[in-house]
Amino acid sequence: MTTAFGRTAFGRIAFGRTASDYRAHRAGFPPALLDRLKEHGVGLSGQRVLDLGTGTGTLARQFALRGCEVTGLDPSPEMLAQAEALDGEAGVKVDYRQGHAEATGLPGGAFEVVCAGQCWHWFDRPLAAREAMRLLGKRGRMVIAHFDWLPLPGNVVEATEALILEHNPAWGNGGGNGIYPRWFDDLAAAGFTGLESFTFDIAQPYTHEGWRGRIRASAGVAASLNPEQVGRFDEALKVLLKARHPREPLQVPHRVFALVGTRP
Numbered sequence: 001m002t003t004a005f006g007r008t009a010f011g012r013i014a015f016g017r018t019a020s021d022y023r024a025h026r027a028g029f030p031p032a033l034l035d036r037l038k039e040h041g042v043g044l045s046g047q048r049v050l051d052l053g054t055g056t057g058t059l060a061r062q063f064a065l066r067g068c069e070v071t072g073l074d075p076s077p078e079m080l081a082q083a084e085a086l087d088g089e090a091g092v093k094v095d096y097r098q099g100h101a102e103a104t105g106l107p108g109g110a111f112e113v114v115c116a117g118q119c120w121h122w123f124d125r126p127l128a129a130r131e132a133m134r135l136l137g138k139r140g141r142m143v144i145a146h147f148d149w150l151p152l153p154g155n156v157v158e159a160t161e162a163l164i165l166e167h168n169p170a171w172g173n174g175g176g177n178g179i180y181p182r183w184f185d186d187l188a189a190a191g192f193t194g195l196e197s198f199t200f201d202i203a204q205p206y207t208h209e210g211w212r213g214r215i216r217a218s219a220g221v222a223a224s225l226n227p228e229q230v231g232r233f234d235e236a237l238k239v240l241l242k243a244r245h246p247r248e249p250l251q252v253p254h255r256v257f258a259l260v261g262t263r264p
Contacts, residue, residue, distance in 0.1 A: 028058030029117060029147050030202055033256050034066060040196065040260045042113050042141050043068060050111045050135060052101040052128065053119030057083030057094055059145065064092040068113075071095045073104055102127035108134045115143040120183060129190035136263040142192055143260050148178035150201070150253040156211070156245045157252060163240060164220045167233040171220035178255030192261030199257045205249040208241045 037043050045067030051060035054072030056079055064070045064087070072094045074080055080096045087094055099105055101116065101123045114132040116123070132142050151158040151174065161174040184195055206214060212234055216222045222230050241250075 029062065029145065030256065031062065032200065032202075033145060033147075033258060034062050036198055036200075037143065037258065037260070040141065042115075042143055042260065047112045048110065049113040049115065050104075050106065051094075052104075052114065052116040052132070053122065054083060054094075054096070054117075055079045055119070057086060057096070059115060059117035060094045061087055061090055061092055063113075063115075064094050065090065071097060071106070071111075073097050073099050073101065073106075075100055102131055104131060104135065106135060109137045111135050111140060112137060113141050113143065115145065117145045118147060120144045120146075120180075120186075125183075125186045126189065129186045129192070133190050133192065133263055138263060140263045141260055142187060142263070143258060144180070144183050144187075145259075146178060146180065146255075146257045148176055148255050148257070149204075150178060150255055151175060152253060155253065156241070156250055159240060159244060160211075160215055160237065163233070163237055164215070164218075167229060167236070168220050168224055171224070173219060178257050180257060180259070183259050187259065187261040191264065193264055194262040195259065197257065197259045199255055201253060201255050203251040204254045206252055207249050208238070211241065211250055211252070212237050 034043050043049075043063055043066050047068045049060070049063045049068045049070045051057070051063070051070060051072045054060045054074045055076075057072050060070045060072040060083070072080070072083060074096070075098060077098055080098060083094065083096055097106070114135055116128070120128070129142075136142065149157045151161050164171050165174065179199060184197075187195055215237060216230060216234060221233055225233065
């Protein structure tokens, strides 16, 4: 299993197909996440950070902007190309490598922080946790973070998830609450100690166009469906938004979750 690929009844999930929408429309982690992580000794200037499943570099770039020395790893060359372009616009430099979280090929003990943002569920988790342990020096920190939309009764997320299931019945990522208790077991089993977590909620604004792009960039749509199916879904979402959620920008509730573990 890898950061970019999974499987559904429609075939292989390939986030590379969504790279342009991912870059343009998928909101990155809020800066408040980095502020909170700093309280846990993560994201300090000069720290060597490895971002697993970096995608378009949304988390890697934030660490780089705070003075960290960042390496980003992802199996998708399309995603890494978008990440490099965004870094150029932001005026930062990240060392991007194509590879897999479970067997990075990077030297052991080379990093002070290993993080995985919005991607831990795509990995072979026990292997990825053991690899992170190998990559960290003593007292190094492992961070698993998520930034998830919240389906609440009557809101745009609930309606959108129902529409995804109409067009892709194999999609299984709906109905979440943004909290991941199993990740504690993953890190504890790999030998991490001092596990701590935190959550906070924010409203993320999206225009109709931006929300449609955000949903196209999800695993259940353009990463799984063929272009004709994606077009039908996108038109249906456009009609739904106009009829049921016409006000712009949409205020989409999201939950930030972070789990921090320490290498003994």
